[in-house]
Amino acid sequence: MAWVESGGPVQVLDLDPSLAQGVPAAEHDQARQRAVARGLDIYATHLRPVDLSATRSGATLGFLVADGLLLRRVTVASRTTGELFGPGDVVRPNDDDLVTYAPLTIAVDWLVLKPARVAVLDEGFLRRVARWPSVVAAVVQRIADRGGRLALRAAVAHLSRADTRLLLMFWLLANRWGTVTTDGVRLELPLTHEVLAMLVGNQRPTITLALHKLAEQGLLIRHSSADWLLTSKAVHTLGHV
Amino acid sequence: MRRLGQVALIDEDAALLDLVSESERSAVRGALTATAYAVPAGPWTPGSLAGNGDSHLGLLLLDGLLLRDVSVAHTTCGELVGAGELLRPWDAFGERAPMPIEIDWKALEPLRIAVLDHDFAATLARWPALIHAFVARAIERSHSLALHVAIHCIRRVDLSLLVLFAHLADRFGRVTPNGIVIPVKLTQEDLGKLVGATRQSVNVALRQLLDRASLTRRDDDTWLLNHHALTAIDHLLAPRSPRDTVV
Numbered sequence: 001m002a003w004v005e006s007g008g009p010v011q012v013l014d015l016d017p018s019l020a021q022g023v024p025a026a027e028h029d030q031a032r033q034r035a036v037a038r039g040l041d042i043y044a045t046h047l048r049p050v051d052l053s054a055t056r057s058g059a060t061l062g063f064l065v066a067d068g069l070l071l072r073r074v075t076v077a078s079r080t081t082g083e084l085f086g087p088g089d090v091v092r093p094n095d096d097d098l099v100t101y102a103p104l105t106i107a108v109d110w111l112v113l114k115p116a117r118v119a120v121l122d123e124g125f126l127r128r129v130a131r132w133p134s135v136v137a138a139v140v141q142r143i144a145d146r147g148g149r150l151a152l153r154a155a156v157a158h159l160s161r162a163d164t165r166l167l168l169m170f171w172l173l174a175n176r177w178g179t180v181t182t183d184g185v186r187l188e189l190p191l192t193h194e195v196l197a198m199l200v201g202n203q204r205p206t207i208t209l210a211l212h213k214l215a216e217q218g219l220l221i222r223h224s225s226a227d228w229l230l231t232s233k234a235v236h237t238l239g240h241v
Numbered sequence: 242m243r244r245l246g247q248v249a250l251i252d253e254d255a256a257l258l259d260l261v262s263e264s265e266r267s268a269v270r271g272a273l274t275a276t277a278y279a280v281p282a283g284p285w286t287p288g289s290l291a292g293n294g295d296s297h298l299g300l301l302l303l304d305g306l307l308l309r310d311v312s313v314a315h316t317t318c319g320e321l322v323g324a325g326e327l328l329r330p331w332d333a334f335g336e337r338a339p340m341p342i343e344i345d346w347k348a349l350e351p352l353r354i355a356v357l358d359h360d361f362a363a364t365l366a367r368w369p370a371l372i373h374a375f376v377a378r379a380i381e382r383s384h385s386l387a388l389h390v391a392i393h394c395i396r397r398v399d400l401s402l403l404v405l406f407a408h409l410a411d412r413f414g415r416v417t418p419n420g421i422v423i424p425v426k427l428t429q430e431d432l433g434k435l436v437g438a439t440r441q442s443v444n445v446a447l448r449q450l451l452d453r454a455s456l457t458r459r460d461d462d463t464w465l466l467n468h469h470a471l472t473a474i475d476h477l478l479a480p481r482s483p484r485d486t487v488v
Contacts, residue, residue, distance in 0.1 A: 022296050061376050076391040077400060083387055092380050106388065126369045133362035134296040136372060143379035144299065144329040147320075150386035151311040152342065155318035157393040158437040164314065171339065201394035238339040241314040 003044035010039040010119040013135075015066050016088060022134025034128040035135065037119040042068065047093060047110040061121035061139050062090040068116025069189060073198065075107040081157075082198030083150065084113075086177050086189075090121070090142045113190050157201040162210035163219075164241055165200040170220055170230045171238055184231035191228070242289065245277040248355060253303050254325060260370045272364050273371070275355040277303065285346040287330035290356055298357035298365070298375065299329040305352035306425060310434055312343040318393065319434030320386060321425070323413060327357075327378045349426060385412070393437040398446035401436040406456060407474060410466045420467040422459070
């Protein structure tokens with residue numbers, strides 16, 4: 001079985017209606033019909049940029065994640081940090097082939113934490129939506145949002161307490177993919193202690209202790225391996241960090 | 242901030258020019274123009290350049306160097322933004338956060354900025370290769386930030402500074418027989434924000450790097466990263482104890 005397979009066409013604006021925010025209401029249906037992209041299903045656990053290279057066609061805007069969860073790992077000075085990508089994010093793993101950090105030895109790789117479906121925003125897609133520049137602007141905005149989150153992540157890495165780092169990290173994740181419930185914000189993400197360590201810049205044992213502490217304080221509850229609850233009390237607590 | 246008038250983007254940015262065929266250059270030069278502004282060195286509030294429509298692509302930094310600070314929970318992280326990079330300073334990131342998140346901008350040098358507004362975005366749609374280039378720049382900025390996150394996770398301040406300077410050498414440097422000149426004037430406070438350390442720690446670490454001759458501060462306050470530091474960097478960064486590894 002191939003690790004990356006064609007998944008049929010995707011109606012991009014149905015998949016992600018906020019990309020159509022700037023499209024005039026009268027043109028919405030037309031834009032919806034035109035904004036079709038190829039879908040790809042990714043099953044691999046370790047995604048190699050070369051797996052996607054066959055899909056690189058001309059001026060590719062990127063891959064819009066429809067479903068699933070990807071982790072981009074960056075290792076420098078034997079320290080590995082991670083960045084999560086899920087629904088709504090625009091990624092270009094094949095660009096990592098082109099990046100050099102000489103003279104630094106920096107390793108970048110991608111893991112698939114949950115099988116993913118992506119829409120290929122290629123040159124054909126660009127031509128079809130050319131009438132609506134707001135769609136392209138929205139894609140650029142998604143990438144700029146990523147920059148905003150990363151800058152905040154770097155600040156989080158300097159908080160002295162691992163439990164505070166985790167709370168802020170979970171707030172960032174909840175803000176993107178959480179579902180608000182009466183008890184707080186629920187997150188269905190398969191995050192191991194190892195992945196969390198990469199996300200906040202701590203060692204794994206420190207994360208394990210901090211998670212225990214947060215659970216005891218009723219701030220972050222793990223119901224199962226992929227089911228988290230950032231409680232309302234936690235959101236209140238964040239207002240005082 | 243002062244309005245400078247219209248500029249032809251491909252004349253301002255050689256990398257964009259290379260993407261346009263000879264036969265199309267004249268058409269692109271005439272059509273793809275943007276309003277440019279001059280910003281003096283010092284604190285900057287980009288609010289007045291905010292896009293008033295969803296089609297606004299962002300601001301392109303034509304010249305100069307900008308420091309963007311993000312502060313949360315009493316810690317501050319800095320990001321350097323250089324010529325050719327794309328910004329969207331009006332995106333309200335963190336506006337709904339339960340904790341205060343502050344974003345400050347400081348022009349380290351006088352800037353020239355082009356506003357890529359709705360009309361620009363609509364025109365750009367005729368040249369997919371140029372759209373690709375702008376998206377690639379936004380992605381590159383994210384990659385640079387992801388590296389910054391990793392730099393912030395290095396425990397030893399002298400090593401995180403060394404990695405930072407190597408990264409700046411890669412982005413802005415000019416190779417000379419003695420090493421790579423990094424033509425960027427950064428105070429110890431700026432460096433502290435870029436590696437996530439106090440000014441005092443940066444002071445001590447800088448002295449170590451200067452003593453080892455890994456780094457030289459030049460008379461004009463720019464930096465020289467010496468060749469031997471670059472060749473030894475992998476050895477210096479090798480883990481010395483299990484605590485040096487995150488997971």
